[in-house]
Amino acid sequence: MAAKGRMDNANDEDAADAARVVGGDPSAFDGIVQRWQQRLVGLAWRFCRDRALAEDMAQEAFVKAYRALAGFRGESAFGTWLTSVALNTYRSRLRQLGPPLATLDPARVLAREPGLLRGLEEGQRDEAVRRAVLTLPPRYRDAIVLYYFHEMDVAETARVLDLAEGTLKAHLHRGRELLKRRCETLGLRPEGAA
Numbered sequence: 001m002a003a004k005g006r007m008d009n010a011n012d013e014d015a016a017d018a019a020r021v022v023g024g025d026p027s028a029f030d031g032i033v034q035r036w037q038q039r040l041v042g043l044a045w046r047f048c049r050d051r052a053l054a055e056d057m058a059q060e061a062f063v064k065a066y067r068a069l070a071g072f073r074g075e076s077a078f079g080t081w082l083t084s085v086a087l088n089t090y091r092s093r094l095r096q097l098g099p100p101l102a103t104l105d106p107a108r109v110l111a112r113e114p115g116l117l118r119g120l121e122e123g124q125r126d127e128a129v130r131r132a133v134l135t136l137p138p139r140y141r142d143a144i145v146l147y148y149f150h151e152m153d154v155a156e157t158a159r160v161l162d163l164a165e166g167t168l169k170a171h172l173h174r175g176r177e178l179l180k181r182r183c184e185t186l187g188l189r190p191e192g193a194a
Contacts, residue, residue, distance in 0.1 A: 140175030
């Protein structure tokens with residue numbers, strides 16, 4: 001319950017700062033940036049795996065959010081709205097950049113280095129799985145990144161992605177299945193497999 005209380009307090013602060021910005025006090029946006037910067041950079045990093053690019057994308061998301069703040073109607077939590085703005089910004093930026101340099105194509109890697117993942121330490125396997133997530137089709141990748149890596153619940157993830165909860169659950173299921181196959185191709189065992 002304490003975590004929910006902190007979230008409600010942060011939502012109240014975000015809403016109050018947003019209202020102050022719309023009312024003519026641009027300095028109130030500093031509070032929003034302070035509360036959200038680490039989360040938005042973290043979310044961006046999960047998509048690009050490059051710290052400098054993640055910081056740049058998060059900054060771009062804040063600029064877009066600032067410009068669109070008058071359009072925030074409060075129909076969802078401020079954090080949901082801001083995450084949605086950030087996600088759309090990241091998608092656009094990644095489309096402009098083309099395929100990320102860090103993208104791991106499991107079939108190519110396996111064909112060139114069949115024993116590559118044998119003997120990797122846990123952290124290296126985890127990184128290989130994270131990179132494999134980036135190779136998923138965007139609708140599955142976005143759902144998995146927000147739900148598992150950004151630790152949003154089903155309802156909030158569905159709101160950010162503008163999906164019905166049932167559709168989100170289907171995307172999560174399909175994404176997990178694709179990811180499982182890609183990990184097996186790479187020689188990684190699915191979680192819980194012997």
